[in-house]
Each structure stands twice: as structure tokens, then as C-alpha cells.
Amino acid sequence: MLALTLGLSVSTVSLAQSEVKLLNVSYDPTRELYTEFNKAFADHWQKTEKQKVTISQSHGGSGKQARSVIDGLAADVVTLALAYDIDALYEEAKLIPENWQSRLPNNSAPYTSTIVLVVRKGNPKNIKDWDDLVKPGVQVITPNPKTSGGARWNYLAAWAFAKKKYGSDEKAREFVAQLYKNVPVLDSGARGSTTTFAQREIGDVFLSWENEAFLIEKEFGAGKFDIVVPSLSILAEPPVTVVDKNVEKNGTRKVAEAYLKFLYSKEGQEIAGKNFYRPRDPEVAAKYAKVFPQVELITIDAEFGGWQKAQKEHFNDGGVFDAIYKPGT
Amino acid sequence: MAGNVSTLGRRTTRINHAVTEPLWVQLSLITVALVFLALFLVVPLVAVFKEAFSKGAEVYFASLVEPDAWHAIKLTLLAAAISVPLNVIFGVSAAWAITKFRFRGKQALITLIDLPFAVSPVVAGLIYVLLFGAQGWLGPWLADNDLKIIFAVPGIVLATIFVTFPFVARELIPLMEEQGTSYEEASLTLGASGWQTFWRVTIPSIKWGLLYGIILCNARAMGEFGAVSVVSGHIRGQTNTLPLHIEILYNEYQFAASFAAASILAGLALVTLVVKSLLEWQHTRDREKAARAAAQQS
Numbered sequence: 001m002l003a004l005t006l007g008l009s010v011s012t013v014s015l016a017q018s019e020v021k022l023l024n025v026s027y028d029p030t031r032e033l034y035t036e037f038n039k040a041f042a043d044h045w046q047k048t049e050k051q052k053v054t055i056s057q058s059h060g061g062s063g064k065q066a067r068s069v070i071d072g073l074a075a076d077v078v079t080l081a082l083a084y085d086i087d088a089l090y091e092e093a094k095l096i097p098e099n100w101q102s103r104l105p106n107n108s109a110p111y112t113s114t115i116v117l118v119v120r121k122g123n124p125k126n127i128k129d130w131d132d133l134v135k136p137g138v139q140v141i142t143p144n145p146k147t148s149g150g151a152r153w154n155y156l157a158a159w160a161f162a163k164k165k166y167g168s169d170e171k172a173r174e175f176v177a178q179l180y181k182n183v184p185v186l187d188s189g190a191r192g193s194t195t196t197f198a199q200r201e202i203g204d205v206f207l208s209w210e211n212e213a214f215l216i217e218k219e220f221g222a223g224k225f226d227i228v229v230p231s232l233s234i235l236a237e238p239p240v241t242v243v244d245k246n247v248e249k250n251g252t253r254k255v256a257e258a259y260l261k262f263l264y265s266k267e268g269q270e271i272a273g274k275n276f277y278r279p280r281d282p283e284v285a286a287k288y289a290k291v292f293p294q295v296e297l298i299t300i301d302a303e304f305g306g307w308q309k310a311q312k313e314h315f316n317d318g319g320v321f322d323a324i325y326k327p328g329t
Numbered sequence: 330m331a332g333n334v335s336t337l338g339r340r341t342t343r344i345n346h347a348v349t350e351p352l353w354v355q356l357s358l359i360t361v362a363l364v365f366l367a368l369f370l371v372v373p374l375v376a377v378f379k380e381a382f383s384k385g386a387e388v389y390f391a392s393l394v395e396p397d398a399w400h401a402i403k404l405t406l407l408a409a410a411i412s413v414p415l416n417v418i419f420g421v422s423a424a425w426a427i428t429k430f431r432f433r434g435k436q437a438l439i440t441l442i443d444l445p446f447a448v449s450p451v452v453a454g455l456i457y458v459l460l461f462g463a464q465g466w467l468g469p470w471l472a473d474n475d476l477k478i479i480f481a482v483p484g485i486v487l488a489t490i491f492v493t494f495p496f497v498a499r500e501l502i503p504l505m506e507e508q509g510t511s512y513e514e515a516s517l518t519l520g521a522s523g524w525q526t527f528w529r530v531t532i533p534s535i536k537w538g539l540l541y542g543i544i545l546c547n548a549r550a551m552g553e554f555g556a557v558s559v560v561s562g563h564i565r566g567q568t569n570t571l572p573l574h575i576e577i578l579y580n581e582y583q584f585a586a587s588f589a590a591a592s593i594l595a596g597l598a599l600v601t602l603v604v605k606s607l608l609e610w611q612h613t614r615d616r617e618k619a620a621r622a623a624a625q626q627s
Contacts, residue, residue, distance in 0.1 A: 023564060031581055058563045059577070072463030072472070073480040073562040093463060191580045219582040 019052045020255050025075035027062035027149060027238070028191040029212045033275040034079070040271060041262050045255065053255055061189040062149035069095065069243065076247050076256040079240040081149025083107070084307035086241055095245045109237035110263035111277035114297055115150075115157045117228040118197065118206040118213045125204045129230050130161040133205060134178040141203035142183060143193040145315050149238075150190035152315060154207040157234040159314075160298045164232060177324035198225070209236070210292070211276035235297040377595050380588035392578075392586035393593070397566045401574035402593065404482065408557075408570060409550040412490040416546050420497025421539065425531070427498075428505035429513065442498050445491055453491050454559025457484055480562030485570060488556040493546045500542030504535055537612040541605065548601045552594055 026034060038055040045053045058065065058073065062081035069075045070093045080086055089095040101108045119127050125138055133140050143151040155176065162175035184202065187193040190212060197206040198216050205228075208216070213227050240260050247253040262268045269284040278292050279285045304310040314320045350358075382389055392398060423442060427435055445453065459465050461478035471478060478484045512534065516526040532539075554572040561568045569577065571590060578587035 028580070056564045056567055058565070059580075060563055068480065068562055070464060071458050071479065072461075072468060072477075073564075074477070195580070 019054065020252060021250075022053060022055045022076045022252060022256060022259060023058065023074060024055055024077050024079060024259075025058045025065050025069055025073060026079040027065060027081040028059055028189050029150070029209055029215070030079060030238075031057070031059050032215065033211075033272065033277060036275065037263070037268060037271045040267055041259055044262060044267070045258065049255075051255075053259075055259070061147055063147055064189075074246050074250065075243050076250060076252050077240060077242050077260055079238065081236075081238050082152065082307060083237070083239050084311050085149060086239055087308065089241075089243065093245075095243050096241055097244065100241045101239060103241070104260060105264060106280050107237055108239040108241055110240060110260070110268065110280060111238070111272040112280065113210045113236045113238065113277055114233045114295065115153050115207060115230075115236065116210045116213050116233065117230055118208050118216065119204065119226050119228055121224055121226060123226050123228065127205050127228055129228075130158055130179075130232075131165070131175075133158070133182060134175060138182055138205065139184050139203040140179060140182045140205055140207065141185070141193050141197045142207040143190055144186040144188055145321055147188045148190055148193075150209050150212075151186075151193075151207075152310075153209075153234055153236045155314065155321065156300065156304060156310060157230075157232075157298075158207075160234060160303050161230065161232050163303075173320060173324065176320075180325045210278070214276035214291075229293045229295050232296045232298065234303075235299045237300075374595055374599075377588055377591050380584060381592040382585075383588075384585040388585050389589045389592075392583070392589045395586070397569065398574060398586070398590060400566045401569045401571045401590070404485070404569065405551050405571040407482070408486050408489045409547055411486050412493055412550045413543060413547050415490055416494050416497050417539070417543060419494060420499075420501060420542060420546075421535075423498040424501035424505050424535075425527075427502055428508075429510050439502070442495050445493075445495055450488075450492055450553065450555030451559055454488055454556040457487055457491075457556075457560050479560045480564070480568060482568065484560035485557050485568060488560050489550050489553055492553050492556050493549045496546035496549060497539065497542035500538050500545070501535055504538040505531075508534055537608055537615075540608055544601050544604055544608075548597065551597055 024034060024038070034055075034057055038057070042053050042055065045051060058068075058075070060068075062085045065073075066078070066080060066085040066088045069078060069089060078086060078089070083101055086096070086100065090098050090100065104110070117127060117130075117133075119125065125132070125135075127133070127138070132138065142154045145151040145155045158179055159172045159176050162172040163169060166172065166175065185196055187196055190209060193206065194208065194212055194216060196202050198220050206213075213225075216225060217227070240263065242253065242256045242260060244253075247256045263272070264280070266281065266284060269279040269281040273279045273284055273288040273291070276291070279288060300307060300310060304313075312319065393402070423438070426432075427439060457479055460467055461471060461484065462468050463472060467478075478487070512530050513526050516530045517523070521529070552572060553570075554576075557570055558573055558576075561570070561573055563569060563573060563577070565577070571594060575587050575590045575594070578584075578590060
């Protein structure tokens with residue numbers, strides 16, 4: 001009996017060593033990226049640590065995913081659309097330390113993206129830049145900034161453009177209000193908007209993550225859409241972090257940290273580039289320079305004083321967005 | 330969803346042969362009904378199967394045996410396999426209590442049973458997040474004891490039970506109300522125990538209604554989206570049910586695979602309809618037989 005119990009406990013220990021599980025809770029447009037990356041990391045971990053790692057994925061709107069983790073979804077790592085959503089893990093539930101963003105290089109964002117304009121083939125409405133979006137008769141597709149991370153980047157990019165061009169916050173506010181008058185439907189997430197524009201064929205121009213724009217071309221066939229790069233856009237830094245409370249409970253800190261570090265490796269950067277995220281690594285970035293056009297990029301910290309401030313001013317209840325967006329007017 | 334509840338028990342078998350409406354009224358009514366049926370039921374159903382097979386039978390079957398899809402199918406079956414029997418026990422006891430006994434607050438109980446029909450499934454899901462979530466009432470205790478309810482299989486089963494629990498009871502209450510208590514009283518007078526009366530008198534007389542309730546309950550259990558979506562956490566291969574898996578595939582531009590999964594649910598709906606019709610047919614036959622036997626005896 002004793003031998004049996006012993007044998008049993010030994011076998012469970014060796015099982016624990018030979019296999020480990022990770023849960024990556026991510027946002028909508030990273031589905032394809034992490035499908036590929038998870039395979040590469042599993043191979044890497046097998047080779048270096050001789051351990052099998054199984055990575056599960058959960059995808060959804062960035063804000064909603066953060067909420068689920070706060071409510072107990074046992075994510076080992078989160079890879080969300082914006083720092084604000086990850087900040088919530090600290091503020092609401094203390095799952096991570098306050099300084100989480102300084103634990104990895106580049107503000108914990110291993111890849112970046114930006115916002116571009118996607119138009120129908122041949123650009124029939126002749127859309128060149130942000131100011132073409134407020135023209136009468138142009139229908140703009142963008143998700144709801146209240147629920148979608150991508151939509152907040154869209155909104156802020158438009159704001160930054162108008163502020164630079166017309167010189168003041170008041171003018172920018174007018175411009176953005178005018179822009180949202182041209183939005184026929186506000187989907188709740190980036191993927192929903194993509195389907196609205198590409199599958200249901202509603203709207204003339206779609207404000208999109210750059211990676212999502214390339215993906216549409218890939219999925220729906222090249223030659224149906226054109227990508228227009230505006231004169232100015234915003235540097236989107238989708239950050240990643242280990243969820244400390246969960247990895248401590250699951251005993252997965254080592255593999256979870258290695259998983260995120262691997263995003264910064266040459267191989268990880270290569271996969272990011274292949275999936276249309278702008279790599280941080282200068283060497284890999286140079287290789288993909290042809291794919292990603294040069295564009296003047298403003299940052300959220302320089303232009304809006306960081307996510308906390310931007311969120312409070314623009315997107316919280318009673319903020320600027322609530323004041324300027326009135327459906328049906 | 331309340332519209333789903335049939336009134337099998339109250340059905341009258343009287344058929345009116347003397348139709349008084351003029352022919353054109355009859356025809357236009359029939360046309361309206363048929364067009365409506367075609368537009369809202371047949372066309373979408375055909376579209377689902379057409380889209381599912383749009384890339385050939387091979388892709389169709391490949392997308393069903395793919396590990397995540399297969400896991401979603403198994404999880405959906407598991408949730409139904411747990412929630413349906415529990416709802417049968419609850420439904421029969423509730424209907425039994427309500428129709429065979431008199432007590433205070435009966436009406437309140439009936440209203441409470443209807444609650445899941447009235448509450449939006451999303452709210453149903455959020456109730457469980459509020460109760461069992463990490464920030465919820467029981468969350469810290471559950472975490473200390475390493476128990477997982479939401480974002481795990483138990484939460485999905487709980488949410489499914491909640492949204493399906495009126496089906497069996499709602500099906501049985503009108504039926505048993507109509508039947509009254511005279512047979513049970515007779516059985517008890519003749520010396521049967523309460524348990525014998527239940528198995529030999531009550532169950533045989535409600536079996537059709539009960540089966541019908543089980544079928545509806547099962548269909549809803551497998552098809553539930555809203556409440557389950559809130560408590561699932563959407564972890565592939567772990568907490569995705571079939572309806573959630575369909576949404577994921579659709580969002581990943583895998584339209585053929587997504588409709589292949591959808592066709593399984595549509596197939597379930599068709600099977601449900603066929604079984605339901607068979608049951609009704611059997612039920613009418615039984616009644617007629619009983620009526621003939623009664624006529625012969627008198």
C-alpha cells in the first residue's frame with residue numbers, strides 16, 4: 001500500500017515536471033498571432049527545458065477580458081490592447097504590482113501597431129487622410145470606444161490629427177464629433193467592426209488596427225480593399241504581463257515569464273512581423289520595413305498624458321465621448 | 330422563450346369540419362403562413378447547411394473532429410447531461426407540489442419558476458459572476474479552498490440549469506392541473522402507498538408531457554449562448570460550448586467551419602422537431618385507444 005502511494009506521488013511529481021499549462025488571455029485581433037507563437041514557444045520550451053507546455057487561449061474585447069481576469073479567470077499571462085485595461089488588474093484586484101509596465105522592455109509592449117484607414121478597392125470616395133472622414137456622405141466604420149480598445153486608439157488618433165492641423169482642443173473636439181456623425185454602426189469590438197465592413201459590406205472607410213487591415217486583405221483576398229496610411233497616426237503599444245497572483249498559485253511563474261520574454265526574441269519578433277505587428281527589434285523591423293509604411297506616430301503619453309488621463313477625460317461616463325456622440329443625430 | 334412552452338395537456342381533440350370562411354380567406358391565410366415559414370425557417374436552415382458544405386464534405390467533417398470543436402461538442406453534451414436530469418427531478422416535484430396540494434404562496438411559486446424566462450440570459454450569467462467571481466460574495470472563500478465555479482465547467486452547468494429550469498415544470502403543471510387528483514385519491518383509497526401512487530398512477534399519466542418537456546429542456550440546454558458566454562471565459566478546448574465555438578470560428582473568418590458547427594445545432598433542432606411530432610402522434614393514438622376502450626366497456 002505504502003509502495004503504491006509512493007509510486008503514485010512520484011508519478012504525479014514527474015507528471016508535473018513533464019507537462020505545464022499556461023493560459024493567455026488576450027484581445028480580439030491577436031488570434032492568428034498567438035496560434036503561431038504558441039506553437040513556436042512550445043517547441044522552444046521543449047528544446048531548452050525538456051518540458052511539454054500546453055498554452056490555452058481566450059480572446060475577446062480587451063476591456064471585457066480584463067474584467068474576466070479580475071472576476072477570477074485564471075490567466076497566467078495577459079496580452080491586451082492597452083495599458084489601461086491591464087492597470088485595472090492592479091486597481092480592482094491587486095493581481096499585479098503597480099509598476100507592472102516597467103518589468104519588461106519597451107513599456108512591456110513587445111510589438112506595436114498603429115491605426116490605418118481601410119477603403120474599398122480603387123478608393124471610390126477618394127479618402128487620403130483623416131479630414132476626408134468628416135465629409136458629408138462618407139460612412140465611417142469604427143467600434144465603440146466605450147467597450148473596444150482599438151476604438152479608443154482610433155478616436156485618439158483622429159483627435160491628435162485635428163489638434164495638430166487646427167491648433168486647439170476645441171477644434172479637435174468639433175472634428176471628432178463631426179467624424180462620429182458619419183458612423184452608422186458602433187460594434188462592441190474590433191472583430192465585429194471588421195465583419196461589418198468586410199463581410200456585410202457596410203461603410204466607405206474602416207478605421208482599423210494596421211495588423212487587422214493586413215489580415216482582412218489576407219482573409220478576404222487581395223484586391224478588394226486598399227489600405228490608406230494617414231499623414232499622422234498613433235503608436236499603439238499593446239502590452240503584456242504575467243499575472244502574479246495567478247502564476248504563484250499555479251506555480252507557473254518561470255514558464256510564464258519565459259513565454260513573454262520569448263516575444264522579444266528574434267523568433268518571436270519574426271512571428272509578430274509575419275502577423276503584421278510592427279516588431280520592436282531593429283534588425284527584424286528592418287526586414288519588415290517594406291511592409292510597414294513610415295508614418296508620423298504620436299504617443300499617448302506625450303499627446304494625452306497617458307492612458308489613465310485619456311480614459312478619464314474622453315471615455316469614462318460623462319466624458320467627452322458621451323458629450324459628442326448622440327446616436328441618430 | 331416562453332412561446333416554446335406548449336400546452337399539450339390542454340389540447341382539445343375536437344376538429345371543426347364546418348369551416349365558414351370563404352375560400353380566398355383560407356387560401357391567403359395559408360399562403361401568408363407558408364411564406365412566413367419559408368422566409369424565417371426554411372431559408373435560414375438551408376443556408377446553414379449550404380454554407381457548412383461550401384468547402385466540401387471533407388472540410389465539414391475535419392472541422393467537427395478538430396480537437397477544440399470536439400471538446401466543445403463534448404462539453405455541450407456534458408452540460409445537457411447534467412442539467413436535464415436535475416431539471417426533470419425539480420420539474421416533476423414542483424409540478425407535483427403545485428397541482429396536487431393546496432398551500433399558501435402557490436401562485437408565488439409558479440411565478441418564481443417562470444423567472445428564468447423573464448430574466449435576460451446575460452443577467453443570469455452575471456448573477457453567477459456576482460456570487461462566485463473572484464470579487465463576488467463567495468469568491469474569496471472559493472479561492473481559498475481552490476474551488477473553481479465560474480470560468481470553469483461547474484459555472485457553465487449552473488448557468489445552463491438556471492436558464493432551462495422552467496421547461497419541465499411548465500410543461501407538467503397545466504397537464505397535471507387538468508388531470509386533477511381523483512386518480513391519486515382513488516389509488517390511495519384502495520390502499521396504495523404514496524410512492525406506489527406516484528410511480529403507477531401519476532407517472533404513466535404524465536409521461537408524454539414529461540418527455541416533451543425533456544426534449545425542449547435539452548434543446549435549450551445545448552443551444553444556450555448568453556448566460557454561458559458570461560461565465561465561460563472562452564478558453565479554447567476547456568470552457569467553450571458549441572454555441573460559443575461557433576461564434577469564435579465566425580470571428581476567425583472560418584465561415585465553413587463555423588457553419589459546420591452550426592449545422593450540428595440545427596440538426597439537433599430538426600431531431601427535436603421530429604421526436605416532438607412522433608410523441609404528439611403517439612399521444613393522440615393513446616388517447617383514442619383509451620376512448621375506444623372506454624366506449625366498448627360502457
